Amino acid sequence: MKTQLPMTKTEIESLGWKELDVILVTGDAYVDHPSFGVALIARVLEDIGLKVGIISQPDWKTPHDITRLGRPKLFFGVTAGNVDSMVANYTASRRKRKTDAYTPGGLFGKRPDRATIVYSNLIKRYFKDVPIIIGGIEASLRRLAHYDWWSNSVRRSILLDSKADLLVYGMAEKTIVQVANILINGGTIEDCFKLRGVVYWTREPPNDALILPSLEKVKADKLEYAKAFKTFYLENDPIRGKKLAQLHGTQWVIQNPPQFPLNQKELDHIYDLNYTREVHPECLKKGRVKAIETVKFSITSHRGCYGGCAFCAITIHQGNLVVWRSKKSIIKEAKRIANLKDFKGVISDVGGPTANMYGYECIKKMKQGTCKERMCIFPDVCPSLKVDHSKYIELLDELKKLPEVKKVFVASGIRHDLVLADKDYKDLFITKISKDHVSGQLKLAPEHSDSKVLKLMRKPSIKKFIEFQKKFQEINKKLRKKQYIIVYLIAAHPGSGKKEALKLREFVKNELKYRPQQVQIFTPTPSTISTTMYYTGLDPFTNEKVFVEKSEKNRRWQKEILFHLK
Numbered sequence: 001m002k003t004q005l006p007m008t009k010t011e012i013e014s015l016g017w018k019e020l021d022v023i024l025v026t027g028d029a030y031v032d033h034p035s036f037g038v039a040l041i042a043r044v045l046e047d048i049g050l051k052v053g054i055i056s057q058p059d060w061k062t063p064h065d066i067t068r069l070g071r072p073k074l075f076f077g078v079t080a081g082n083v084d085s086m087v088a089n090y091t092a093s094r095r096k097r098k099t100d101a102y103t104p105g106g107l108f109g110k111r112p113d114r115a116t117i118v119y120s121n122l123i124k125r126y127f128k129d130v131p132i133i134i135g136g137i138e139a140s141l142r143r144l145a146h147y148d149w150w151s152n153s154v155r156r157s158i159l160l161d162s163k164a165d166l167l168v169y170g171m172a173e174k175t176i177v178q179v180a181n182i183l184i185n186g187g188t189i190e191d192c193f194k195l196r197g198v199v200y201w202t203r204e205p206p207n208d209a210l211i212l213p214s215l216e217k218v219k220a221d222k223l224e225y226a227k228a229f230k231t232f233y234l235e236n237d238p239i240r241g242k243k244l245a246q247l248h249g250t251q252w253v254i255q256n257p258p259q260f261p262l263n264q265k266e267l268d269h270i271y272d273l274n275y276t277r278e279v280h281p282e283c284l285k286k287g288r289v290k291a292i293e294t295v296k297f298s299i300t301s302h303r304g305c306y307g308g309c310a311f312c313a314i315t316i317h318q319g320n321l322v323v324w325r326s327k328k329s330i331i332k333e334a335k336r337i338a339n340l341k342d343f344k345g346v347i348s349d350v351g352g353p354t355a356n357m358y359g360y361e362c363i364k365k366m367k368q369g370t371c372k373e374r375m376c377i378f379p380d381v382c383p384s385l386k387v388d389h390s391k392y393i394e395l396l397d398e399l400k401k402l403p404e405v406k407k408v409f410v411a412s413g414i415r416h417d418l419v420l421a422d423k424d425y426k427d428l429f430i431t432k433i434s435k436d437h438v439s440g441q442l443k444l445a446p447e448h449s450d451s452k453v454l455k456l457m458r459k460p461s462i463k464k465f466i467e468f469q470k471k472f473q474e475i476n477k478k479l480r481k482k483q484y485i486i487v488y489l490i491a492a493h494p495g496s497g498k499k500e501a502l503k504l505r506e507f508v509k510n511e512l513k514y515r516p517q518q519v520q521i522f523t524p525t526p527s528t529i530s531t532t533m534y535y536t537g538l539d540p541f542t543n544e545k546v547f548v549e550k551s552e553k554n555r556r557w558q559k560e561i562l563f564h565l566k
């Protein structure tokens, strides 16, 4: 029978274990589902025979929670959870949130601000000699000097503030297994400094590292910050990326090249592990965890994104190279989902960061890495990327045929420019999606309508959106379906001033002709291109000046005018 990994001493004893090899500490409730980073890491470590325990949302003001499972033999792994703790704790207007979808009962206040730093320092106080390894989105995107919007300052690498021994960045399953194997075989944390996908600090930079402008320089000079970011972004490539070194005072923070992405067999294996897809009973007794409800019956079909949207950190975290699972492995997962007692026949999503990137990649990129001189789908789709929706269509068809499955939805975002670029399958894809995989509404993210802002966002021209919308309406008319496109928009992105905001309002009023439901005020989250623009007022790739709206009142206004269309 499948069980979650232990969270209490009693569970550890009932498993007949005397001690744990690894303890993972997370800022989220413990949900044993592959959409949760801590569950993936826990299961891959269990898969190599390790005894893993979980401490979820420990009280950081007392030693009680952090010490309750004892001392692990190998290491503590620390993550803030599925989102950066500052994003989890504050709104786009820097106000404290009222609820937390990743906490039992939705209670706010169960994770500290800068959770990775807080948990790691807490562990250091009580287990001085146990290695601490930090990872997850918060650590990954704050791995070198970075602008932090919440304190309006450039902060040093989170590795130094956390006092951890090692930082693993990106999707870290392969790296954490390599680290564990080194430690099992009697190696030290220093022996892990040779691995890909890690950040560590030294007194001298390695000879083969590219030297970035120092913390002190990027703090003092915005042009230096933009320069450092550009190198960091362009070198974030597993095939051709170089080792980076950045001086922080007297310490050199070293980022090794990214880990190689998992191949299909490895990816299939990770998703085939023993997830119960349930909230751990210890968490559940405190209340429902909302975050599981939307993803419980969803399937991850691929990883990575070559969209390169400027405001999104997925390219930095998951990488630009898309890797997809085999149809067989996905069908197997669907059958396991169908056996869950509360499954009602609906698979809520089959996708990844962008749904319609499943099943095709650029051959050149797979061999030589990403191009430095152009982007894969901006300003238009690169001729080397042979867009082909056939495998994704086939996959959705097969899932639909399963006897226990009544409906398969696609809830992950769709890139409409990719659909339009697929000459052979464009009409078939829109027809299939409209007929079987959306329920009245298709969500698309043009994000803005002004060409200058879209260029800064690295998003396709609004003409593409209008072309897609027309096609979608035509096909739905033929199908006799009343379905709509729901748009996602961003207000106050760098480049968007009063004129551009009014232009967006005109687009909403005259082209969309309805009040948009999904409008966000741009939040400068760590390590994105847009955040670099927000902080420096420069496009880091051209060094051209960019207008940035910083007044909270004006930022809010850019959003509000989209709801008052008369």
Ligand code: SF4
Residues within 6 Å of the ligand: 362, 363, 364, 365, 369, 370, 371, 374, 375, 376, 377, 382, 383, 384, 385
């Ligand atoms: S050739 Fe085109 S699709 Fe391939 S990596 Fe370069 S920009 Fe991307």
